[in-house]
Amino acid sequence: MPSCLVLGCANFYGRALIELLCAQRDAAKDSWHIRGVDKVLPQLASFPRDVEALYATIDFRMGNLRNPTFLEQAFAEPPGATTWDYVFNFAPEHKFGLAAQAYDQDVRQMSGLVAQLARARGAGVLVHLSSALVYGAHGNARAAEDAALVDKSCELPLARSHAAAEALVAQAAGDGLAAVVLRPALCYGPGDRQNAVPMLIMAQLSRISGSPLPVLWGGDRRISTVHVSDVARAALAAAQWRRTKGLVVFNVADEGDTTNAALARAVGALFGVEPAFHGAAASFLARRLRSAAELAELASESLLGPWLELLAEHGVANSPLTPYIDPEHPYCRLDAHPRGVDGARIAATPGLEFEYRRPRLAPAALRDMVAEFQAVGLWPAVPIPQ
Known part of the structure; x- marks a missing residue:
């Protein structure tokens, strides 16, 4: 008791x-x-x-x-x-x-x-x-x-x-x-609004536009x-x-042992889009930005408009979900500081009796997130590929 x-x-x-x-x-x-x-x-x-x-x-x-x-x-x-x-x-x-x-x-x-x-x-x-x-x-x-x-x-x-x-x-x-x-x-x-959500929104927009999912940084970078x-x-x-x-x-x-590539593939698989890993030139450009804040702002400018349009098209008002990746988000610094x-x-640990029931990141768990967001009116009612 x-x-x-x-x-x-x-x-x-x-x-x-x-x-x-x-x-x-x-x-x-x-x-x-x-x-x-x-x-x-x-x-x-x-x-x-x-x-x-x-x-x-x-x-x-x-x-x-x-x-x-x-x-x-x-x-x-x-x-x-x-x-x-x-x-x-x-x-x-x-x-x-x-x-x-x-x-x-x-x-x-x-x-x-x-x-x-x-x-x-x-x-x-x-x-x-x-x-x-x-x-x-x-x-x-x-x-x-x-x-x-x-x-x-x-x-x-x-x-x-x-x-x-x-x-x-x-x-x-x-x-x-x-x-x-x-x-x-x-x-x-369920309930995550900042960690995986920006990547999910990016993949949703890629699905609608018919373009690959853009992925910055090397695929081998760890992000557990x-x-x-x-x-x-x-x-x-x-x-x-x-x-x-x-x-x-x-x-x-x-x-x-999730890597940048594994994260991108799981998110891409949910929406049926292929990740496009940017080459050395794009990553070099990102590193030349004066701060992680500039990288976040650059990503936000390109994604926020299409996301707001999609929300409006489906009658979703006041959603807290955003493609904005804050400079403190691990992804912004993944090249210099893998996680x-x-x-x-x-x-x-003996006696603790704990095991991971979700041993790896899988599209099904991400699907559950999006489905719940749709059910509570925070995500546009766009069909998710089966």
Whole structure:
């Protein structure tokens, strides 16, 4: 009869965890207590109806986790217990393109407060969701958990903030908290609006125009991936396993060892378009751009207009989905900074009992994403090739 506190329960990652916890609760026919906390109402999150309905079955509380007073209220004791068995901090910001101050508040500061409260309240375990963006440049190898992290000189504030947040979690773990840090690779699946979505939109537009799917950078560049359901399963498995005080860190990246070519082929296969890998001249031109921001702007200018026209043609208004690739998106820097991540450790840890159920990126999983977007009115109702 575990008690579960999920911070960030209505974001991309938190939604997947709520789905998993509710399924486990219902299968066990036990009185699990699940409290979900988020600044966004589930009714406003563009969830499918069956997902939205899950939030009516949990103790949902709305509020801003930046606020220390509200955060303390979120930690209020569960019914019949003095503390929480599992605290999942899925609230750290993962959205690209925000100001450094926002990341400092919504990643570093908030995560430090959560870790302090989890320790002070005697929580059974804290599972903290970080990001594999914390790894510094390591060539085209796959980063293991002991690889060097970015430092203060890193120009990406999102990565800096996540690395700083991990340090605060480690500090709380050193003071007696049982804690697990998860570092997911590029994550896709239902609810993703920024990681794989720009590539999917590009392929959709290529399908309509009858042109190949343009792919920049070398096909061998690693950009490891993971399905969001495996991230949720990793979090629950780690929480159920971890009982020793201190910190352990796990990457979460599938076994497929995704490369730029594999990503392009999976996306292209969904829409029936062939990837066209730009040669050395095009990649050289991209490298000559003064910044990743210029590359993102160049891509946006060529794709945004056709995408908006397609949305209007099919009566889709106010879709948050965009082909824009933010300069902090791993793809913008893939040539100089491949994003290989070794996710084997968590599956090999004795007693943890975790395996990847989505071992590699496949067109079928991408199809599920597009189908859900169409069902909730965020993607044009264009037939997807079977």
